[in-house]
Amino acid sequence: MNVREHRIYLDHSATTPVDPRVVKAMRPYWRATFGNSESSHAFGREAANALERARQTVATVLGCRLSEIVFTGSGTESDNLALRGAAWAARQTGRGNHILSTPIEHHAVGHTLNQLRDLFGFDVELLPVDQYGLVDPDDVAAALRPETVLVSVILANNEIGTIQPAAEIGQICRSHGALFQTDAVQAPGRLALKTEPLNVDLLALSAHKFYGPKGVGLLYVRRDTPLVPAITGGHHERGRRPGTVNVAGAIGLATALRLAEEARRKGSELRSLRDRLIEGVLQNVPHSRLTGHPELRLAHHASFVFFGVEGESIVQALDMEGIAASSGAACAEGEPEPSPVLKALGLEPSWGIGSLRLTLGRSSDQTDVDRLLHVLPGIISRLRDRG
Amino acid sequence: MNVREHRIYLDHSATTPVDPRVVKAMRPYWRATFGNSESSHAFGREAANALERARQTVATVLGCRLSEIVFTGSGTESDNLALRGAAWAARQTGRGNHILSTPIEHHAVGHTLNQLRDLFGFDVELLPVDQYGLVDPDDVAAALRPETVLVSVILANNEIGTIQPAAEIGQICRSHGALFQTDAVQAPGRLALKTEPLNVDLLALSAHKFYGPKGVGLLYVRRDTPLVPAITGGHHERGRRPGTVNVAGAIGLATALRLAEEARRKGSELRSLRDRLIEGVLQNVPHSRLTGHPELRLAHHASFVFFGVEGESIVQALDMEGIAASSGAACAEGEPEPSPVLKALGLEPSWGIGSLRLTLGRSSDQTDVDRLLHVLPGIISRLRDRG
Numbered sequence: 001m002n003v004r005e006h007r008i009y010l011d012h013s014a015t016t017p018v019d020p021r022v023v024k025a026m027r028p029y030w031r032a033t034f035g036n037s038e039s040s041h042a043f044g045r046e047a048a049n050a051l052e053r054a055r056q057t058v059a060t061v062l063g064c065r066l067s068e069i070v071f072t073g074s075g076t077e078s079d080n081l082a083l084r085g086a087a088w089a090a091r092q093t094g095r096g097n098h099i100l101s102t103p104i105e106h107h108a109v110g111h112t113l114n115q116l117r118d119l120f121g122f123d124v125e126l127l128p129v130d131q132y133g134l135v136d137p138d139d140v141a142a143a144l145r146p147e148t149v150l151v152s153v154i155l156a157n158n159e160i161g162t163i164q165p166a167a168e169i170g171q172i173c174r175s176h177g178a179l180f181q182t183d184a185v186q187a188p189g190r191l192a193l194k195t196e197p198l199n200v201d202l203l204a205l206s207a208h209k210f211y212g213p214k215g216v217g218l219l220y221v222r223r224d225t226p227l228v229p230a231i232t233g234g235h236h237e238r239g240r241r242p243g244t245v246n247v248a249g250a251i252g253l254a255t256a257l258r259l260a261e262e263a264r265r266k267g268s269e270l271r272s273l274r275d276r277l278i279e280g281v282l283q284n285v286p287h288s289r290l291t292g293h294p295e296l297r298l299a300h301h302a303s304f305v306f307f308g309v310e311g312e313s314i315v316q317a318l319d320m321e322g323i324a325a326s327s328g329a330a331c332a333e334g335e336p337e338p339s340p341v342l343k344a345l346g347l348e349p350s351w352g353i354g355s356l357r358l359t360l361g362r363s364s365d366q367t368d369v370d371r372l373l374h375v376l377p378g379i380i381s382r383l384r385d386r387g
Numbered sequence: 388m389n390v391r392e393h394r395i396y397l398d399h400s401a402t403t404p405v406d407p408r409v410v411k412a413m414r415p416y417w418r419a420t421f422g423n424s425e426s427s428h429a430f431g432r433e434a435a436n437a438l439e440r441a442r443q444t445v446a447t448v449l450g451c452r453l454s455e456i457v458f459t460g461s462g463t464e465s466d467n468l469a470l471r472g473a474a475w476a477a478r479q480t481g482r483g484n485h486i487l488s489t490p491i492e493h494h495a496v497g498h499t500l501n502q503l504r505d506l507f508g509f510d511v512e513l514l515p516v517d518q519y520g521l522v523d524p525d526d527v528a529a530a531l532r533p534e535t536v537l538v539s540v541i542l543a544n545n546e547i548g549t550i551q552p553a554a555e556i557g558q559i560c561r562s563h564g565a566l567f568q569t570d571a572v573q574a575p576g577r578l579a580l581k582t583e584p585l586n587v588d589l590l591a592l593s594a595h596k597f598y599g600p601k602g603v604g605l606l607y608v609r610r611d612t613p614l615v616p617a618i619t620g621g622h623h624e625r626g627r628r629p630g631t632v633n634v635a636g637a638i639g640l641a642t643a644l645r646l647a648e649e650a651r652r653k654g655s656e657l658r659s660l661r662d663r664l665i666e667g668v669l670q671n672v673p674h675s676r677l678t679g680h681p682e683l684r685l686a687h688h689a690s691f692v693f694f695g696v697e698g699e700s701i702v703q704a705l706d707m708e709g710i711a712a713s714s715g716a717a718c719a720e721g722e723p724e725p726s727p728v729l730k731a732l733g734l735e736p737s738w739g740i741g742s743l744r745l746t747l748g749r750s751s752d753q754t755d756v757d758r759l760l761h762v763l764p765g766i767i768s769r770l771r772d773r774g
Contacts, residue, residue: 009430015631017421030600034404040702041711043396073460073602074630076620088506108620108629115619119475208631213417215460215602215633230618232502233463233495242495243461244402244595246602315427324428 008323008368012300012361013158013186018252019211025255026213029248037245038236047247054247054254061261062203062220063194070219070237071250075185075206076108078219081230081241082181082202083112086150087122089226096147098123100140103344104133104162105154106183108204110340113152123147129344132293133162141172148178155184155203156191159328159341159357160292161301163191170199179225185209189260189268190298201225205257207249211362212256216249270360271299273369277358278302280373285380289351291342300361303328305347306354309383310336314356317379323372328355395710395755399687399748400545400573405639406598412642413600416635424632425623434634441634441641448648449590449607450581457606457624458637462572462593463495465606468617468628469568469589470499473537474509476613483534485510487527490731491520491549492541493570495591497727500539510534516731519680520549528559535565542571542590543578546715546728546744547679548688550578557586566612572596576647576655577685588612592644594636598749599643603636650749657747658686660756664745665689667760672767676738678729687748690715692734693741696770697723701743704766710759715742 029050035043037051055066062069072078083099090096101113103126116122127139135153144151151173156163166182173180181202187193188210195203203220207213221227221240233242282288287307306314311327318325328339338352358372416437422430424438442453449456459465470486477483488500490513503509514526522540531538538560543550553569560567568589574580575597582590590607594600608614608627620629669675674694693701698714705712715726725739745759 007429011423011426011428011430014426014431015421015423018417020418023417030405030410031407034402035711036398036402039398039401039711039713040699041398041706041713042394042709043398043711044401073464073633076630077460077464077618079620080618092506106620111619111621111629115615119479119615206631213633213635214631215636217630228502228506231464231467232498233466233493234498242498243463243604244593244601246460246600248600249602312427319428322429324422324426324430326426326428 006322008371009363010358010360010368010372011324011326013209013357013359014326015208015214016211016361018213019256019259021259022212022252022256026248026252029251033247037247038234050247051245051250054250057254057258058218061193061257063196064220065223067238068221068223070221070240071245071253072217072219072241073215073246074217075183075204075209076217078204078206078217079106079108079183080112081219081227082204083109083116083150083152084230085227085240086179086181086202086225087116087120088228090149092228093226096149097121098125098145098148100125100127100143100148100151102127102129102135102153104129104157104160104341105152106158106185109152109154109183131345132296133157133160133341133345134293134296135164135169137165137168137172140169144172144176144178148176150179150181152181152183155182156186156298157292157341158186159339160303160345161297162292163296163298167197167199174199186298188257189264190300193261195220195222207253207256210256210260213249213252216246216253218253268299270364273364273366274300274302274360276366277360277369277372280369281376284373284377291345291355300359302358304356305342305351306356306380307351309354309380311353311355312336313383314354314379317383318375321375323375326357328357393709395758396750397745397747397755397759398711398713400596400744400746401713402595402601403598403748405600406643406646408646409599409639409642413635413639416638420634424634425621437634438632438637441637444641444645445605448580448644450583451607452610454625455608455610457608457627458632458640459604459606459628460602460633461604462570462591462596463604465591465593465604466493466495466570467499468606468614469591470496470503470537470539471617472614472627473566473568473589473612474503474507475615477536479615480613483536484508485512485532485535487512487514487530487535487538489514489516489522489540491516491544491547491728492539493545493572496539496541496570518732519683520544520547520728520732521680521683522551522556524552524555524559527556531559531563531565535563537566537568539568539570542569543573543685544679544728545573546726547690547732548684549679550683550685554584554586561586573685575644576651577687580648582607582609594640594643597643597647600636600639603633603640605640655686657751660751660753661687661689661747663753664747664756664759667756668763671760671764675767678732678742687746689745691743692729692738693743693767695737696741696767698740698742699723700770701741701766704770705762708762710762713744715744
């Protein structure tokens with residue numbers, strides 16, 4: 001029997017396999033329609049037409065205009081374009097220097113804000129979060145200053161699954177005249193993505209998180225949002241993101257986004273499976289806790305901490321059992337310490353180092369969850385004995 | 388008979404179709420080996436192993452170390468990382484503020500240098516070029532100052548095909564202690580790419596220019612070259628280029644680069660075909676001139692100006708005949724004017740607006756060239772009559 005058949009993938013927040021329908025949709029764009037979408041001849045026009053079809057598909061899901069969509073090379077690049085672009089545009093017009101964010105952002109946002117602060121002198125302030133990782137919109141309102149130009153809050157956290165009150169935060173920012181950016185990379189197929197009700201000005205997506213190809217991202221840029229290009233070159237994507245457009249990738253992203261949205265609307269059964277997983281872990285593993293919000297969390301997302309155990313050791317032990325999972329713990333050399341996200345929740349190190357994330361997807365079923373629940377208690381127990 | 392069979396593609400410097408062997412090489416990485424190369428479990432390790440195989444293939448062609456290769460999302464991004472990364476690293480350490488380049492760079496370099504000048508206060512100086520677009524190494528030597536931190540010269544120009552004396556320029560920069568960056572996007576399959584003999588510190592490539600996929604680029608970063616990441620986020624690519632790595636794309640780039648280098652070593656017959664094309668055009672179209680260097684030019688590259696004709700009109704007329712070509716002329720609204728590259732050669736507007744680029748590739752044959760030579764003289768003549 002094939003070893004691969006026994007493998008269980010519970011790391012869908014890290015990446016997903018490309019949907020066969022997406023692979024098929026991309027196929028014509030390797031050789032048959034290969035033109036550069038900026039070329040004015042027939043080969044170029046065919047590529048440009050394909051790109052605009054992709055843009056139309058995306059615009060339907062996001063409920064936005066074609067001109068508000070920028071294809072990029074990754075979700076990380078999208079976040080960078082949003083933050084660097086908005087910050088530099090504000091500086092150019094002297095509108096202010098203050099940026100608000102949270103301590104639970106993805107590195108694509110967190111490390112970019114660090115560079116904007118350290119290298120470019122922006123004033124970056126991080127809002128507090130509660131024990132579930134929730135941002136309080138009142139805290140946003142209280143922290144906004146006249147010179148606040150940008151607020152960036154992750155829509156749903158990758159590590160702990162908590163979903164933020166983005167629409168409310170966005171409304172506060174808009175009333176105040178500050179731009180609101182959100183990293184929505186974990187959202188497609190799980191949360192509604194219409195941009196107007198979300199009150200966002202900038203929203204970042206990454207195709208490989210929702211069964212699309214790696215190497216393609218998207219940034220929604222609300223009309224009239226000032227943005228300095230973070231990568232400079234040709235006039236592609238209305239001058240906001242130069243570089244020959246990856247037409248196959250754009251088609252792949254658009255197709256995957258449409259399919260993810262269709263699946264979301266039909267309703268997913270992952271939530272009940274996820275709830276059985278959470279319940280099973282908490283019941284069967286002593287000294288275990290759920291991280292993130294118990295209800296306001298992504299439907300496929302379960303995350304835990306286990307007292308006195310090191311997360312990466314759990315991941316390795318599960319891997320030996322053929323189960324793919326991840327740990328949020330930043331395993332620096334020497335002593336392990338909790339990730340910035342878990343620190344922001346106020347978890348003490350003895351808990352915070354023992355982080356495990358299990359994220360379900362289309363391939364997941366009860367057998368996967370049963371197998372996980374069968375092996376995990378013993379693994380935690382053995383690791384505790386060893387420690 | 389299929390219309391498509393009659394189409395002739397003479398725009399291989401704009402983009403190329405993906406080689407069937409490259410499509411095949413990428414195939415396992417959509418679904419079978421789909422992991423995130425940063426994940427520590429088996430799915431992740433398989434992806435990481437594939438990525439390292441791709442890196443090994445590239446390292447063999449470039450004659451460099453694995454750690455010197457950074458996969459990016461495009462050639463444009465590679466140029467941006469090189470220039471922004473080196474400039475900001477120099478500023479951080481107070482090493483200097485002066486950057487040397489040329490007026491015939493691709494926009495990925497030219498517009499990035501403009502932003503570094505206008506938004507970030509770098510001192511950008513452009514060296515002169517001769518009537519063929521050649522940079523004189525003596526001019527580089529004369530322009531280098533103690534505070535010069537970076538020199539960027541395109542290896543082979545996209546618009547006029549001229550090949551620069553890069554190794555010589557690189558040697559001068561290295562003696563002086565300035566970094567040497569080159570946009571080598573047009574080079575694979577046409578020029579030797581070993582990085583040590585080229586004396587480069589930073590070298591940018593783009594897969595779709597050599598029968599690889601769009602959306603994947605590469606930056607060679609010589610060991611110990613200080614570089615601030617231009618996109619910030621996770622720790623991918625040794626912290627130099629975050630964002631989940633496009634493993635399929637990296638495999639595609641590596642495979643295409645290996646094939647391009649093999650084809651180059653076997654020798655290409657494009658040069659003689661290109662020479663017949665150049666000779667035919669110059670003989671059959673009155674008031675026509677070759678642009679770029681007659682000998683020191685890319686083997687697949689022919690570029691012309693036609694007195695008193697507008698380049699984009701030629702491209703459109705050729706398109707009506709089923710021939711895909713391009714014009715270097717920047718067709719701004721209203722009056723057409725010569726591209727910055729043609730201006731730098733000293734061409735007066737009556738010549739410079741009439742630019743046509745014909746670039747051959749694997750699909751090109753004598754029939755294509757004969758067809759072009761059959762229709763072009765009439766097109767130019769009719770456009771002149773019309774004008």
